[in-house]
Amino acid sequence: MTTDYNKKHHLQLLKERSMGRDVNENQLSHYDRILESQIEWEMRDQYVELMEGVLKGNISGSEFFAELRTKNYSIMDTFEFLVSHQILLSPHKKASKFGEFLEPINDLLEGEELYLTGDEFKNFIQENCIKIKKYLNEE
């Protein structure tokens, strides 16, 4: 997914959009997703640490969600700044896929009630943590 990232094209689309011109929104959205994933990639150690904290019993559910939500806001702020100032990053080849792995975790913040009970929540975190760590350890 990252291989089809073209920074110059992304920059061009952002510039055209900022000038009020019609741009290929699908293409722009695709690039934006890669940029967002790169920000998440920069924080990969924190995500793993957070999930491991839950599994080891060092972090409670409410602590986990507070941290996750705070990270989400930070990512939004950073993304917003980078895009509005047309500062683009060179994505790591594993960043996009990492972003996909994080989606189920971030989805936990959606909805106004937490639908997972204690054990379900822990199992869910364990399942995703294993997947993510395995992916990070791959060459």
Add this chain to the structure above:
Amino acid sequence: MTALLYYSISSDLSKDEILEIDERVARNREAAYLFVRKLPSNGKRKAKRVFVYGIFLFQLGQPLVPYAAAVMMPLPPAIHRLSPIEQDKILSNKNSYPQIAPIIEEKMDKMVLTDEQIEDLNLICYKLQKGSITIDKAILELRAGGFYDWSTLAFIIYMFSLQQGDSFQSAPLPHQDPFGWLSGKYDRKPMPHISYKSSKFQLEMAGVTDGMCPSPEMADENGFVMSYEDAYNLVAETYSGYLEVNESCKITDWQAAKHMYHANGMGIDPADYGFTQQELERIRGEARYKGGGGLIAYARRGYRLPPIEMVRDYQFRLKGHCDQSPIKRTNVPYYDNNGAWKATVFATPNPSGKGGIIIAFNESTSDLITGDRQRRNVFNRFRYKNYLGSDKFMLKWSKN
């Protein structure tokens, strides 16, 4: 890391001054600060620098009350404003004239600029406010103009906070919209004056050490330390009012309090009200209990309730965004764990058009469902696919 940012603005700062600025700016910006500080050490240095720059300018963009308060233009040294007591002394003692006014001792939190510098600053601020230059350009111009002391940095932040003020202000001041205030546009209805019941509650909870209930032996097998009825009465008395958004949407205190974990996304720092994000997340964690989940279950466990002042702050911010939101849709499907609901949605995209604020109301109850800043994918789902809630629940309920 953050301190280094200020070196880039002024290399003349002493270490103590840098630390002081750093402390002030970082105080309410914990998330961004932690984000920067905890960046993995193996990250690319270039990317780090860009992030740091990004976070720095983001920090500049926040309204910072301490800075606004700190940036006060002092009177020129030769002018000393008399206190009433001094004035009485002077007037009662005719021999006291003429007097030499005392010279005000210069303080670190005050700006002392030359007339020329003031003119330059005015010009730059005027251009900044008019939007003819960006904050980046303004900073460059200020540096070029020889503004190197840290109080000037504070002034930049103050000006930028003014520029950003509208987006964070919950309601305009009376002199800014007199007709709106006279017409009751910003009134809460019915505007009950409620004593803060949880103050008493908090006193009762004094001595709580496990963060959950007074003592484990007082809790029942479910961990409740209060009966359902007592908890219900406490919540109902604490949150009995509502704020009307329009004829078909309102934000009850109860629903707003139940969703306080979204407050941060609306620009409220929970620490300003003595709360942590973690405490607010507990409310959401209790929502799954049927027949009295959410706030009642939360209260039954002995957790303190968010103060009504914080709830009102959240309500006003939501209403402010609803009033100005460029996107308003009705009959939007909202999917969650319990089913699908028809919602009226107010949405405000971020300036970049990526992500933004979404505020949804249940069309059956007219009350708030959610109000928060959402990431790009969630915002786009609403914008282009016209539904709210995760794909998982959309797939589950749209089949039925």
